[in-house]
Amino acid sequence: MMKLSEILTAPVYFVTGIDTDAGKTVATGWISRQLLEEGVQVITQKLVQTGCVEMSDDILVHRKIEGRALLPEDQDHTTHPILFTKPASPHIAAELEGKSIDISIATASTKKLLEKYQTILLEGAGGLMVPITRDLLTIEYIEAEQLPTILITTAQLGSINHTLLSLEALACRGIEVPLVVYNEGLTYDPIVTDDSREYLRTYLSRHYPRTHFITMSHLTL
Known part of the structure; x- marks a missing residue:
């Protein structure tokens, strides 16, 4: 099996889910930890974070999984430059605080992180069609920045449908998907889990042969 550092060789990857x-x-956090173990200078970033005060909860989870303390770039908010308290879609969370989202702030943070780190894992909020603003969908940002994308899927009911739709949407916009991660931690029926895993693995090999498929087992945080 190839190392993740051999699969993920671009400077920035967008991480989204179905x-x-x-x-x-x-x-x-799991991907970042593996890259760290393979000697890659990697850091995670949150494009827009909602449902938090002062510090991104997602960044805290990343660091816990990685096994490292908060970094200077976390403490000065470079890894989570756009933060809102309401746990909602970014466009709503911003409006409730009487603010607007300037996504160029997040883009500038990514460029700043690249001055020090080899690889950035840029996690989005929700799925591909989540609005960042009233006029900008997440997938439109990915396309504009030409970011190869890592897609996270599960064995939950409806996941095959959501996975294939996500792959179609990314392909239609010419967005590269080097990696699909099958999250086995979200499973309720081992029969469905096993079948969905093999269905998706086979589908990818037939229709997206350049996309790697790996499984992620349950992690205890």
């Missing part, structure tokens, strides 16, 4: 509860945050 829906809000696909396990993006855990997967981002």
Whole structure:
């Protein structure tokens, strides 16, 4: 099996999920930990964080999984430059605070992180069609920045449908998907889990042969 450092060779990867509860945050930390173990200078970033005060909860989870303390870039908010308290879609959370989202702030933070780190794992909020603002969808940001994307999927009911739709949407916009992560931590039926895993693995090999498929088992935080 190839090392992740051999698969993920670009400077920035966007991490998204098939829906809000696909396990993006855990997967981002898990991928980062493996890259660290392979000697890659990697850091995670949150594009927009909602439902938090002062510090990104997702960044805290990343660091816990990685096994490292908060970094200077966490403490000065470079890894989570856009933060809102309401646990909602970014466009709503911003409006409730009477603010607007300037996504160029997050883009500038990514560029700043690249001055020090080899690889950035940029985690989104929710799925591909989540609005960042009233006029900007997450997938539109990914396309504009030409970010190869890591897709997190699960064995939950409906996951095959959501996975294939996500892959179609990314392909239609010419967005590279080097990696699909199958989150086995979100499973309720071992028969469905096993079948979904093999279905997706086979589908990818036939239709997206350049996309790698790996599984992520349950992690205890």
